[in-house]
Amino acid sequence: MPFDQNPGKQSQKPATDPRLEERIATTEPVQLSSVDQPSIAESTHTQDLSSHGARVFTQRVWQPGSPLLIKSFRSYFWARARVVYWRSFSSSRFAIGLEFLSQAGNWPTHD
Secondary structure, three states, rough: OOOOOOOOOOOOOOOOOOOOOEEEOOOOEEEEEEEOOOOOOEEEEEEOOOOEEEEEEEEOOOOOOEEEEEEEOOOOHHHEEEEEEEOOOOOOOEEEEEEEEEEEEEOOOOO
């Protein structure tokens, strides 16, 4: 049982985890590029989006913690992000989870 420093007071709710927020399943064409090496870039697409991040398909292994720039091909949205995880689907297909650190613009609205 956790130690309660304020007996008699109700505990506060834990901070909301941004990874648990609603995600929108959408395939948006994007460009990923390395912040540290801008010549390393890849055209790809998202699997899902949220206001704090995205899951993106890739053919590269981007290491967790790597700083990336993600730009939409269909709108003015861009974000500086960091890789929080990667999953392998085959020897040449991966999915990475991105956490947006700063962003500008909006994703395109769907027709």
